[in-house]
Amino acid sequence: MKSMLASAPILAAALLLGTSAHAQDVSAGERSFNKCRACHQLGETAKTTIGPVLNGLFGRSSGSVEGYSYSPANKAAGLTWDDAVFADYIKDPKAKMPGTKMIFVGIKNEQEIKDLTAYLKQFDKDGKKL
Template identity: 65%
Template sequence: MRSFMFVALLAVACSGEVRAQDAAAGEKVFGVCKTCHQIGENAKNGVGPVLNGLIGRKSGSVPGYSYSAANKDSGITWDEPTFREYIKDPKAKIPGTKMIYAGLKDEQKTNDLLAYLKQFDADGKKK
């Protein structure tokens, strides 16, 4: 019985790790972001900047997008922890940002969104 419980717990734990990397679920989460942002090879700036190659990119640096001074002067280089903090409450992370979004509080949806975004390099091609 103990070995069965161990296997069951291990299966649950492993399924959580797989879930953390669910880019397909992240694409669904990105549906909300599409109102303002584009991603992919043909992406263009809109209400918000293109999100291609976001992780590793300096905040306020997409050519042709008119950022707020707060965003340009934030000194942020996007990495996973910074993005997680920002997407949870954009106005708290960068006071004065133009981004009008209440925030994504669900950690699993944030995991999924990050998995989706990280697929795209700076040119919008899937890695």
């Protein structure tokens, strides 16, 4: 019994460390966003370029950024961007949305997707960090 009690703090610490390894890492997400930066912008000075701005992405409907010329597939997709939809999309955009004009090989790593999601979620619709 004493050995079980003595090992309880070690077990608790191991559980805490194990879960923190899977937490979202905003800094890693910012590095991951470098893959997106060629086409997308974020922040208060963001502008639509090759792709639409990604400010306020989560909760937004697909194909809805004013001033961006979306593909018919994107306009008709009827998606609302949330964690699950974004994760599915960013793995393989052309598979999730056949006919999209987004040319991107995708991000397959689940942790990288979570980190990127955490980074994107920092920006409200006006590009201000929350």
